[in-house]
Every structure is written in structure tokens, then in C-alpha cells.
Amino acid sequence: MNDASLPHITTIRSHKGFTFSTISSLWQYHELLYFFIWRDIKVRYKQTIVGMSWAIIQPLLAMIVFSIFFGKLAKMPSDNIPYPVFCYTALVPWIFFANALSQCSESLVRSSDLIKKIYFPKLAIPLSSVLSGAVDFALSLVVLFIMMPFFGVSPTAEIIWLPLFILLAITTSIGVGLWLATLNVIFRDVRYAVPFLIQLWLYASPVVYPSSLLPEPWRSIYGINPMAGVVEGFRWSLLGTGNPPGTMLAVSACISLILLFTGILFFSRVEKKMADII
Amino acid sequence: MTNIAISAEGLSKSYRIGRKQARYKTLRETVTDFATAPLHRLKSSLHGHAATEQGELIWALQDVSFTIQKGDVVGIIGRNGAGKSTLLKILAQITQPTNGHAEIKGRVGSLLEVGTGFHPELTGRENIFLNGAILGMKRAEINRKFDEIVAFSEVEQFIDTPVKHYSSGMYMRLAFAVAAHLETEVLLVDEVLAVGDAAFQKKCLSKMGDIAIEGRTVLFVSHNLGAVHKLCSKALWIKSGNLVLEGESGHVIDKYCSDLYKIENDYSLRERRDREGDARIQFTRIYWQDENGHDLHSLRSGGNYTLVLDYEANTDSIYNDVFVSFLIKDNLHTPVLLHQTDFENGNFKDIPSKGQFFCKIPRFPLAQGEYTVNIFVSINNKTSDSIDNASRLTVDYGDYYCTGHQGRPELCKYLTEGSWELQGMSE
Numbered sequence: 001m002n003d004a005s006l007p008h009i010t011t012i013r014s015h016k017g018f019t020f021s022t023i024s025s026l027w028q029y030h031e032l033l034y035f036f037i038w039r040d041i042k043v044r045y046k047q048t049i050v051g052m053s054w055a056i057i058q059p060l061l062a063m064i065v066f067s068i069f070f071g072k073l074a075k076m077p078s079d080n081i082p083y084p085v086f087c088y089t090a091l092v093p094w095i096f097f098a099n100a101l102s103q104c105s106e107s108l109v110r111s112s113d114l115i116k117k118i119y120f121p122k123l124a125i126p127l128s129s130v131l132s133g134a135v136d137f138a139l140s141l142v143v144l145f146i147m148m149p150f151f152g153v154s155p156t157a158e159i160i161w162l163p164l165f166i167l168l169a170i171t172t173s174i175g176v177g178l179w180l181a182t183l184n185v186i187f188r189d190v191r192y193a194v195p196f197l198i199q200l201w202l203y204a205s206p207v208v209y210p211s212s213l214l215p216e217p218w219r220s221i222y223g224i225n226p227m228a229g230v231v232e233g234f235r236w237s238l239l240g241t242g243n244p245p246g247t248m249l250a251v252s253a254c255i256s257l258i259l260l261f262t263g264i265l266f267f268s269r270v271e272k273k274m275a276d277i278i
Numbered sequence: 279m280t281n282i283a284i285s286a287e288g289l290s291k292s293y294r295i296g297r298k299q300a301r302y303k304t305l306r307e308t309v310t311d312f313a314t315a316p317l318h319r320l321k322s323s324l325h326g327h328a329a330t331e332q333g334e335l336i337w338a339l340q341d342v343s344f345t346i347q348k349g350d351v352v353g354i355i356g357r358n359g360a361g362k363s364t365l366l367k368i369l370a371q372i373t374q375p376t377n378g379h380a381e382i383k384g385r386v387g388s389l390l391e392v393g394t395g396f397h398p399e400l401t402g403r404e405n406i407f408l409n410g411a412i413l414g415m416k417r418a419e420i421n422r423k424f425d426e427i428v429a430f431s432e433v434e435q436f437i438d439t440p441v442k443h444y445s446s447g448m449y450m451r452l453a454f455a456v457a458a459h460l461e462t463e464v465l466l467v468d469e470v471l472a473v474g475d476a477a478f479q480k481k482c483l484s485k486m487g488d489i490a491i492e493g494r495t496v497l498f499v500s501h502n503l504g505a506v507h508k509l510c511s512k513a514l515w516i517k518s519g520n521l522v523l524e525g526e527s528g529h530v531i532d533k534y535c536s537d538l539y540k541i542e543n544d545y546s547l548r549e550r551r552d553r554e555g556d557a558r559i560q561f562t563r564i565y566w567q568d569e570n571g572h573d574l575h576s577l578r579s580g581g582n583y584t585l586v587l588d589y590e591a592n593t594d595s596i597y598n599d600v601f602v603s604f605l606i607k608d609n610l611h612t613p614v615l616l617h618q619t620d621f622e623n624g625n626f627k628d629i630p631s632k633g634q635f636f637c638k639i640p641r642f643p644l645a646q647g648e649y650t651v652n653i654f655v656s657i658n659n660k661t662s663d664s665i666d667n668a669s670r671l672t673v674d675y676g677d678y679y680c681t682g683h684q685g686r687p688e689l690c691k692y693l694t695e696g697s698w699e700l701q702g703m704s705e
Contacts, residue, residue: 013379035411
């Protein structure tokens with residue numbers, strides 16, 4: 001309201017390709033982003049029996065199953081860390097990523113009514129669907145901290161780097177999520193491809209096995225999967241396994257940023273005609 | 279110069295309408311299109327015409343230019359599918375114009391549909407904040423107006439109940455209340471007054487009136503010509519994507535009505551785009567005949583008439599079970615008369631590819647007044663063609679009762695035979 005003195009001028013014309021307004025209008029409407037996140041968190045577990053506990057049940061059950069089959073039966077190496085902790089540490093960012101992808105890829109299509117009827121920065125929709133997973137993420141992280149002393153693992157000083165890896169997990173989720181959400185607006189095939197993609201991606205990421213299985217230079221190349229960098233980063237900062245993930249992390253971070261930027265470009269391009277094609 | 283709130287120049291919007299069902303492409307189609315498109319393009323350029331395989335180009339809006347002064351309340355009128363909503367969507371930045379440009383001075387708020395963005399699981403209170411934010415209000419602004427919004431919506435008691443438990447009336451009231459408190463310098467409104475019961479509609483209308491008095495610029499799309507006349511000083515009339523007339527609202531409405539009357543009395547339905555159905559059978563003309571087969575311009579109560587519906591069927595197949603119906607509504611859009619094939623004769627079988635459906639109505643039972651007729655045809659329960667307001671119908675005074683009494687059209691439009699008798703009872 002304080003900008004009332006300056007006449008606000010809206011110019012309407014046909015644009016193609018990326019326009020900076022995709023991002024700048026999000027800043028103008030930043031409260032809307034909070035409200036969307038707040039709504040998604042609030043609504044996520046409405047009318048469920050165990051509610052928020054789903055955030056913990058998911059990684060815990062996955063951990064139990066993986067520990068039995070990969071840890072006990074297949075005797076998967078785990079960098080000298082008790083397998084359950086080893087695997088759960090990876091599951092914390094992984095489940096955040098997997099949920100973010102499935103929520104985000106559907107987010108735009110699910111909001112088609114809004115997109116067709118109201119003007120607002122549409123970027124807020126996929127963004128909020130990823131960020132609203134933060135609460136689940138935090139809960140599952142708390143469970144990890146409870147679990148660690150139980151298995152005799154204590155956190156190392158490297159834990160100060162954890163926020164960096166969390167940021168990388170978020171960047172990767174938003175980057176991939178934006179691509180999928182935007183593609184889903186044009187091709188509904190995405191809806192069917194995503195569950196499958198997530199499943200494959202799980203095994204392509206070092207969740208049930210350590211990336212130390214790979215010798216260099218393959219390990220650095222493995223970093224092309226940005227989740228490899230995220231997962232190994234989590235393990236290194238929380239459990240102190242191996243060496244700091246050097247080149248692999250650098251590769252992952254680069255790929256993650258590339259995904260994010262191209263995702264925003266692609267989104268901005270499609271945003272112009274979204275109301276017509278959704 | 280500085281007092282112009284909205285200026286639009288050459289706004290156009292085209293849509294490509296292709297296959298009817300496919301609203302979005304699958305990956306496979308795109309891949310095959312991608313592979314075959316160069317071939318198609320080559321072929322069509324050899325034949326010397328542009329590549330139109332992907333579908334027909336429809337201009338929803340064509341070269342629309344106008345300026346609106348600050349503080350004007352402007353109505354946009356026109357038939358269904360004329361492009362009114364497309365114009366609002368472009369001004370609201372929901373969709374982009376294909377050509378042309380527009381400039382709007384001041385914050386823009388748009389109410390294209392009330393209640394979009396409400397989440398059923400959230401309470402009324404939570405939805406007020408969420409919806410307010412979606413419409414572009416700041417949190418502080420919503421806080422300040424919260425009580426006013428709740429009072430306006432008349433749902434105080436249920437404000438902490440999830441809106442999924444609301445009745446549809448309560449839901450719409452709350453939605454309108456949030457939207458109505460949007461304080462932007464320019465407001466774009468599409469047909470929101472069609473919500474709630476009569477009392478609430480009246481309240482909405484007076485709220486719109488207040489907004490108009492406050493000196494804000496309002497663009498208002500409505501089919502309710504009465505409301506447009508009452509609220510708006512100026513009006514724009516859009517017909518098949520073109521701006522036909524702009525000016526003082528009374529004048530524009532008059533012109534629009536006379537044109538509407540002319541079109542509808544032209545009886546030709548071929549041009550109508552505001553129809554639904556799969557078009558296996560389509561109505562081409564609607565008119566009335568008297569007993570001697572003469573075409574009529576108006577009917578009289580009590581006369582014997584035949585409604586004639588010309589149609590054309592797509593000739594590929596023979597249709598059985600063809601259901602036809604008509605519905606007459608009075609000037610308040612209240613249905614007053616309905617008849618359909620299965621009431622008495624049963625549906626039609628083996629219909630020829632071109633022909634006429636007749637419906638004889640003896641002693642026409644409607645009192646004098648203006649009516650509209652909706653017509654409908656379906657094959658095996660699947661809608662083929664459905665046109666609302668296919669034609670206007672004028673009924674003049676006629677001697678229905680054979681007594682010279684004309685009934686009381688202001689109270690009741692429907693006339694029926696009846697006889698009154700008196701019988702005493704012995705004590």
C-alpha cells in the first residue's frame with residue numbers, strides 16, 4: 001500500500017521465452033508463497049489417522065526393510081557404520097526428494113482452476129509444494145538424532161556443513177520438480193512416469209549402498225546424479241564417513257544448479273501460455 | 279491524458295482448435311507430430327496453402343481498442359462466446375494476447391470466479407487469509423478487514439468450521455465477501471453476481487454500487503443487463519470477438535438488445551457458437567407455425583401452434599433413439615414449459631439426414647410476455663446439440679379462456695383450464 005504514491009503501471013503484451021517477471025512477481029507476492037506453504041503443511045495430513053507420524057513412519061519402515069534385505073542378508077558394506085543408521089541417514093534427504101518430486105510434478109495441474117481464473121505468480125505453486133516438505137524433513141532428522149546414540153554413533157564437527165547439503169537437497173528438488181511440473185502441464189505422461197522415475201532414481205543413488213563402492217574417476221562421474229552428492233554429503237557431515245566428498249560434490253552441485261536454472265527458464269517459457277494449455 | 283486508467287490497442291487473441299477431445303498432447307503424439315510435421319509442411323506448401331493440419335485458428339478477440347477513464351464503471355456485454363471473458367482474462371494477465379497491447383494504471387484486482395482457491399479442508403477463517411493472499415492482498419490488509427469480511431458473509435458462527443461442511447450458499451457468500459473487499463484501483467469482475475439467493479445478490483449488487491461510488495475503475499462482465507444498466511455509466515459491446523460499440527451504457531444496451539432480437543428472430547442457428555454437444559445432429563433453424571403452416575413472429579395465448587426445428591444430421595450413420603426437447607423460460611429465467619419426445623410419442627428412429635422436428639402444442643398455455651426457448655437433442659442419451667436461448671418468443675394477449683380474461687401474467691405465466699363450482703352442505 002505504501003507504493004500508492006507511485007502509479008503502478010501494468011503493461012500487457014505478448015511475450016515469448018524467459019521474462020524476469022517470473023521471479024520478480026514472486027517477490028511482490030512473497031506472502032502468497034508463505035500462505036501456500038502453510039496451506040500445504042496444514043492440509044497434508046488432514047483426515048488421516050496417524051497424521052504427522054507419516055513423516056517418520058515412511059523412512060523408518062524403509063530403513064527396517066533395507067536393513068533386513070541389504071544390510072543383513074546381502075551384507076552390503078556400510079562404511080563401518082551400523083547399517084540402519086547408515087541407510088536412515090540417506091533416507092532422510094531421499095524421502096524429502098522423492099515426496100517433493102511426486103507433490104511438485106502434480107502441483108500445477110492440480111491448481112489448474114487457480115491458474116485459469118486468477119493472476120498470481122505461478123512459480124509459487126511448485127515452489128511451495130517442495131518447501132512444504134520441510135516439516136516432514138525436520139521431523140525425520142530429529143528421529144535420526146535420537147537414533148544415533150542408540151547405535152553408538154556420535155555426530156562429528158562436520159555437522160556444521162549440514163545446512164549446505166540441506167540447501168543442495170532443496171535446490172535439486174526444486175530444479176527437478178520444476179521440470180516435471182512444467183512438463184506435466186504439456187504432457188500428462190509425466191504423471192505415470194514419475195513414480196517409476198523415483199523408483200529407479202532410488203537405486204541410482206547411494207541410499208542402500210555406499211558410493212565408496214565406486215573407484216575414482218567413476219565416483220566423480222557418479223556425481224552427475226545430484227542426489228549422490230546430497231546423500232554422501234549427509235553421511236559425511238553427520239556420521240563422518242570417508243573423506244569430504246570433493247569432486248563428486250562439486251559435480252553434483254553444478255548439475256543441481258543447472259537443473260534449477262534451466263527449470264526456471266523452461267517454466268517461464270511455458271508460464272506465458274499455461275492458462276491456455278493446462 | 280493522465281486520467282486514463284486502461285488503454286487497449288489492437289488486442290487480439292487466437293486459439294487453435296484442433297481435435298475436439300484432445301485437450302492436451304501426449305508425448306507420443308508430439309513425437310509423431312515432430313517426425314511427420316516437416317512432411318506435412320512440405321506437402322501443404324506444394325499444394326500452395328498454409329499448414330492447417332493442426333486445426334482451425336479461431337479468433338476469440340480481434341483488434342479490440344478502447345480507453346477507459348479513471349473512475350469509470352464500464353459494463354462489457356455480448357452473447358456467450360463473444361469474447362468478453364477472454365478480454366477480461368487478458369487484462370487480468372491470466373492469458374497473453376496474441377497481438378496488441380494494453381496498459382493499466384493502478385493495482386489490478388480480478389474476480390473472474392468467486393471461490394477458486396478455497397481449500398475445502400481449511401476453516402472459513404483460514405480460507406479468508408489464503409484467498410485474500412491469492413487475490414493479492416497483504417496479510418495486514420486482510421487482518422484489518424477481517425471482521426468486515428466475516429460480517430458481510432453472514433457466516434460468523436461457522437468461521438472456524440472447515441468450508442467443506444458449508445452449504446453452497448455459505449461458501450459462495452464467504453468467497454464473494456473476500457473478493458468484494460479487494461481494494462485495488464482497477465477491478466475486473468466477471469459475472470460474480472450470479473451467486474447466492476436473491477437477498478444476497480441484492481447485497482452484492484449494492485456492494486458493487488459502493489465500489490463504483492468510491493471512484494475506482496471497474497470493468498464488469500455480465501449477462502444481467504439490468505445490473506449493467508444500474509451500475510455502469512459506460513458499456514462496451516463485444517460481438518464475435520470484435521468491439522462493436524462503446525458509449526453510454528443505456529444506449530449500448532438498447533443497440534445490443536435490438537441486435538439480439540434481430541439475430542434471434544432470424545431463426546438461423548447455423549452461426550451459433552454457444553452450443554454444446556457432439557454435433558452428430560445440429561439444429562439449423564427454429565420457428566413457430568400456426569395451424570395453416572404459416573410462419574409466425576409472435577404467438578397468442580390459447581392458439582394452436584407448432585414448434586418447428588430444422589436439423590441436419592451427419593450422414594455417416596443411421597440414428598435410433600433420437601431424443602428432442604424444448605424448454606421455455608420466462609423473462610426471469612424461470613422455466614415455465616417443457617416438452618420432450620419421450621413424454622408422449624417416444625423418441626425418433628431412423629431419422630433422415632436432413633429434416634424437421636415438429637411439436638404441436640394445442641391451446642398454447644402461456645400468458646403474454648417475453649420468453650426464451652432452449653432446445654436440446656441427444657442420441658442414445660449422448661448430447662448432440664444443445665442451445666440455450668435458441669430463440670426469443672413473444673406471446674401476445676390471446677383469448678385463452680374464451681371469456682376475454684387475459685389471466686394475470688404479472689403473477690403467473692402459466693395458464694390452465696379450470697372450472698369453479700359451488701356446492702352447499704346440508705347441516
